[in-house]
Amino acid sequence: MTQFTFTLERQALLAHYEGLLHSIEDKQTESRMQHNPERNAEVSALTADALHFRDQHDITIAELNSWKKRNVHRASSIQHAVQLLSRSA
Numbered sequence: 001m002t003q004f005t006f007t008l009e010r011q012a013l014l015a016h017y018e019g020l021l022h023s024i025e026d027k028q029t030e031s032r033m034q035h036n037p038e039r040n041a042e043v044s045a046l047t048a049d050a051l052h053f054r055d056q057h058d059i060t061i062a063e064l065n066s067w068k069k070r071n072v073h074r075a076s077s078i079q080h081a082v083q084l085l086s087r088s089a
Contacts, residue, residue: 013057013059017053018064020053023046024043024046028043
């Protein structure tokens with residue numbers, strides 16, 4: 001398994017890319033719910049932007065998934081610590 005190094009700059013790039021992906025998902029959902037063809041153009045434009053950003057910064061799916069998994073683990077660790085602290089208070 002490949003190990004990735006996540007500098008603050010790299011984390012910011014990955015977070016931005018993930019935000020683009022979420023925007024695409026949101027626009028796709030809106031398009032389906034509203035039956036609005038104009039949203040399809042927005043989805044296409046956002047998709048093109050996301051692909052360009054991914055290629056420009058050499059982001060791979062493996063790297064993105066590793067970063068997301070690390071953040072989920074970190075978030076659950078922090079949540080657990082907060083629960084322990086609140087019990088002891």
